[in-house]
Amino acid sequence: MIKVVRGNPTPEELAAALAVVQARAAATAAAAAADGGPKGPEGWSDPARIAQGVRHRPGPRAWARSYWPA
Known part of the structure; x- marks a missing residue:
């Protein structure tokens, strides 16, 4: 869950921030899977x-x- 604690972001800004978080999580999961850990x-x-x-x-x-x- 993502919570905005300060400011008033637009829906586009929230979508961009969520895309960055999802891409980072996917990259981390892919690296862990490729690492074989x-x-x-x-x-x-x-x-x-x-x-x-x-x-x-x-x-x-x-x-x-x-x-x-x-």
């Missing part, structure tokens, strides 16, 4: 999501990124 809530528990692009450094919770299930 996990989709949906099950992706939050995927260890690959946690370790992706993270350099291992000593510190708090460093042990959590040291385990990679086979």
Whole structure:
């Protein structure tokens, strides 16, 4: 849901803003599908999501990124 909190946009301005939001959402979904990454809530528990692009450094919770299930 989109809510206008300030100003008085015309219907054309609202349609243009909605088109931009829909195009951005479609591009993000297409990139995720092409990436082959996990989709949906099950992706939050995927260890690959946690370790992706993270350099291992000593510190708090460093042990959590040291385990990679086979």
